[in-house]
Amino acid sequence: MLSIKNLHASIEGTPILKGISLEIKPGEVHAIMGPNGSGKSTLASVLAGREEYEVTEGEVYFKGKNLLELSPEDRAREGVFLAFQYPVEIPGVSSTNFLRTAVNQVREYRGQEPLDAVKFLSLMKEKMKLVEIDQKLLSRALNEGFSGGEKKKNEIFQMAVLEPTLAILDETDSGLDIDALKVVANGVNQLKTKENGTIVVTHYQRLLDYIVPDYVHVLFDGRIVKSGSKDLALELEDKGYDWIKEEVSGTTV
Amino acid sequence: MSKDNEILEEFTSKEYEHGWSVDYEADEAPIGLTEDTIRWISSKKEEPKWLLDWRLKAFRHWETMEEPSWPNVSYPKIDYQALRYYSAPKQKSKPSNINEVDPELLKIYDRLGISLNEQKRLQGIAVDAVLDSVSVGTTFKDTLSKLGVIFCSFSEAVKEHPDLVKKYLGSVVPSTDNYFAALNSAVFSDGSFCYIPKGVRCPMELSTYFRINAANTGQFERTLIIAEDKSYVSYLEGCTAPQRDENQLHAAVVEIYAAENAQVKYSTVQNWYPGDKNGKGGIYNFVTKRGICAGNHSKISWTQVETGSAVTWKYPSCILKGDNSVGEFYSVAVTNNYQQADTGTKMIHIGKNTRSRIVSKGISAGKSQNSYRGQVQVMKRATNARNFSQCDSLLMGDRCGAHTFPYIDIHNSSAKVEHEATTSKIGEDQIFYCNQRGINSEDAVALIVNGYAKEVLNQLPMEFAVEAQKLLALTLEGSVG
């Protein structure tokens, strides 16, 4: 469903992604790990269509469509969802109003009737249960004054409402307490279907105990330098990244 | 170049929606302004001598005055002798009620989406429609008169309720108050008059709709609202004008009088033609609005959504004379392209325990300039006066300007005055976040801006709030995607 080939991207002339290739098939969960600054969020942003990043080489196909040609909103409407590492605050706009606008624009794109207030509210209720989010939080302005964990939970709630085909979770686990982590992971697992793909960016193998990945990739200096099974995450937890760095420099010499 | 700017370049401005005009036969004063013009207007309106004298006094004073130069706006000098000061649509005969108004005129209002036909009218709002210089009809008169509420055109009030007009006209905004108020006092043509008797809670919103249609004609209307003891009224004002290349002058005066325990809520959605995207044409909007909380425990609340006009100069104010009286000012002012707005309020605390609250939200886009100018004055006698001011500015792109000029003048040491100000930019981050959820940039901006202005929009009556939200989005359409 997602096919990334030799993707290069730079920001303000500085190359950040230096040739990434990745295939994701329906139903698969891919974890991406890697040291700070290695380009994980950059990859997520490029996939979501952030315009600051310039794609200098490579291609990305999503469900057979050239993703790089679509506007950010059309990517979202095609089913790409990014749970942000740093969710943005929008003062004065309630989550409900925001999500209803989003849902109805997505529906319009897909040629579906807009949801009326009643139908939308029942959809909200159903998904609220799923991610155990407090109604009070949703009547407040979007992310304004939310705690770090609340913001992350809200991202997963939005994901639940929008039901994407490709979900990219950028460090959704950082800042969550143990209970919230379980709730979020549980939400993600429940939303997983045979058709959906998931990319989980994380620093901690702990999350992968709950969201079990089919593959683990290590991103280093803008490249995927190692891929493996879930065990790779355990190995990283144990040994850190140095051995990978050495391996990389060993092979390039 | 940032994303904001790129989108700024990309989109062209949305055309002004109400930019059409209609040909109709009109009664017009000769161009120019002399004592004879004023006599002409006064006799046309069959006014009593005291009113003519009042006008002439204002005119003579105006001639000695200088046009103010302190506002943070610039425009070519206005040639007051090149303007026409009165233009009235010719009616076959004087209408005695709304059903007799010339159907051609009613059509103009239908096109604006304002039906004057009482049956069709939204329940709960009475409308007085002013076209160019005169009121063309007031709805719901009978319902209101049963309660003793007077809601009619200013001219009619002069004829039917001369004592009330004589007593209150100029009592809040003296004819010599400022340059534009003096000009208005000399040449005002019509407007709305509203009187709420003791103890009456006006059961419906009262609304005036102003429209300029004729070319080269200034519009000078006057509104006078009198709320007796323990009465309540909510008053709405809306306005549009056709799209013309020349600038047109609008100089209105609004006076509000609130007696003991009276409450007046005055809401404006101002949508005069702002000029095209190159800054050509548009209305010069120089307005004096002032209310006096004359009685103890009275309250006056101004809410304004300013989206139109090429130049806006406007400071709705409250004189808090009665003890425990309350003044409020809620404002959203949006400027785009080459628009300039210098707006704000004055809160003058005279009585004890008087309280005022100012919430101003400026939004600037394009190459526009948006200034907040506010004065809080606490007089000697005003023990325990309280003021809270919140002035926020939102910038879109980097070619516009936002300015804040707060003046604080305190003569009583028990006063508590708080002022908070913020300036922010609409963030690429916010727009991208919306995009990522499937919302296009244009709607993202509308969401963000409406969220930003929410505290003010919440003050508006429901139907008006919806209209105002759409208007904000429309005004900014084409500024940021």
Ligand SMILES: Nc1ncnc2c1ncn2[C@@H]1O[C@H](COP(=O)(O)OP(=O)(O)OP(=O)(O)O)[C@@H](O)[C@H]1O
């Ligand atoms: N405007 C910019 N100019 C130059 N470099 C930039 C710019 N923006 C980001 N970078 C760099 O791009 C690199 C990749 O950043 P990215 O946010 O993708 O890392 P990450 O892998 O998500 O890290 P973390 O684990 O800390 O979240 C970093 O070194 C960062 O400093």
Ligand SMILES: [Mg+2]
């Ligand atoms: Mg990151």
